[in-house]
Amino acid sequence: MKKYIFNIFLISILSIFLVTGCTIVGASDLPTNSDNNEKDVQTSPPGEIAHIDDSNSEEGDKIDPDEETDLEIEPDESDESVDNDENNNTGDTGSEDKSDSGSIRTHYSGNGVQKLAALTFDDGPESELTPQILDILDDYDIKATFFVIGQNAARHTDVLKDISDRGHEIGNHSWSHKYLPKISKSSKENEILKTEQLLIDILGEHTPIFRPPYGAVKAQDKQLIDSLGYKIVNWSVDTRDWAGTSGEQMMKYVKQQLKPGGIILMHNSGNTKTVKNMMSILPTMIEWIREQGYEFVTITEILD
Numbered sequence: 001m002k003k004y005i006f007n008i009f010l011i012s013i014l015s016i017f018l019v020t021g022c023t024i025v026g027a028s029d030l031p032t033n034s035d036n037n038e039k040d041v042q043t044s045p046p047g048e049i050a051h052i053d054d055s056n057s058e059e060g061d062k063i064d065p066d067e068e069t070d071l072e073i074e075p076d077e078s079d080e081s082v083d084n085d086e087n088n089n090t091g092d093t094g095s096e097d098k099s100d101s102g103s104i105r106t107h108y109s110g111n112g113v114q115k116l117a118a119l120t121f122d123d124g125p126e127s128e129l130t131p132q133i134l135d136i137l138d139d140y141d142i143k144a145t146f147f148v149i150g151q152n153a154a155r156h157t158d159v160l161k162d163i164s165d166r167g168h169e170i171g172n173h174s175w176s177h178k179y180l181p182k183i184s185k186s187s188k189e190n191e192i193l194k195t196e197q198l199l200i201d202i203l204g205e206h207t208p209i210f211r212p213p214y215g216a217v218k219a220q221d222k223q224l225i226d227s228l229g230y231k232i233v234n235w236s237v238d239t240r241d242w243a244g245t246s247g248e249q250m251m252k253y254v255k256q257q258l259k260p261g262g263i264i265l266m267h268n269s270g271n272t273k274t275v276k277n278m279m280s281i282l283p284t285m286i287e288w289i290r291e292q293g294y295e296f297v298t299i300t301e302i303l304d
């Protein structure tokens with residue numbers, strides 16, 4: 001009898017040990033998964049995002065140090081090896097891309113015949129300010145174009161849908177805003193195609209327009225982007241909103257640089273302060289542009 005009780009006791013101890021052991025093993029797996037989940041949903045400005053996703057980076061990949069602080073930089077400040085035609089993009093309102101290598105154009109503006117203007121908002125979406133920008137655009141019954149970063153779009157698919165549902169155009173602005181001239185060809189392809197797949201999954205269609213991060217694109221990049229079915233779209237009017245430019249100064253840039261077919265660069269994500277600053281001048285800007293007799297259209301419409 002004593003032996004029987006001892007056996008029961010031994011079995012109980014073993015059972016407790018086994019159950020506890022499994023729980024510990026199970027628990028040790030869990031945080032890894034939840035960490036990954038958190039990583040997927042966290043929000044942070046694009047400058048930081050560029051450093052999160054290195055899962056696909058290859059040997060030749062380098063992160064441009066400028067990405068740490070700047071959202072959109074002048075290509076000529078960042079890399080001398082970038083094509084000359086990209087170095088002239090600010091203020092270049094010429095409708096023809098005179099110095100493009102090969103036959104693949106980088107579009108800076110429309111044809112310059114009709115008084116059309118396109119507002120473009122880069123680097124989003126995010127959930128706080130983007131809906132407010134959409135409300136401003138609705139107030140003026142304007143359709144604009146949003147060049148989205150795939151990582152941000154993946155975190156805010158509802159906002160992405162809202163932009164599209166309200167009639168605005170969505171453009172591909174890479175997956176993580178890496179400086180394309182300094183990453184490998186397969187990484188470039190991945191940056192473009194990952195965002196493309198997300199947009200197809202959420203919106204059900206391929207967008208035909210791509211804006212390279214920082215507006216920086218080399219000749220061989222153009223061939224790649226073209227082969228993937230995209231028009232390369234930069235801008236002719238740079239508000240420099242990302243740099244904390246005052247509303248008054250932004251208006252000066254618009255007045256100096258806007259010509260028929262003008263494509264205006266702004267940002268709806270990144271630095272809350274600079275985005276809010278841009279939003280505070282946006283109605284004034286819209287009203288002034290309209291007073292000059294311009295009609296607001298999307299990128300696809302202005303390039304038609």
Ligand SMILES: [Zn+2]
Pocket residue numbers: 071072122123173177213214
């Ligand atoms: Zn950008």
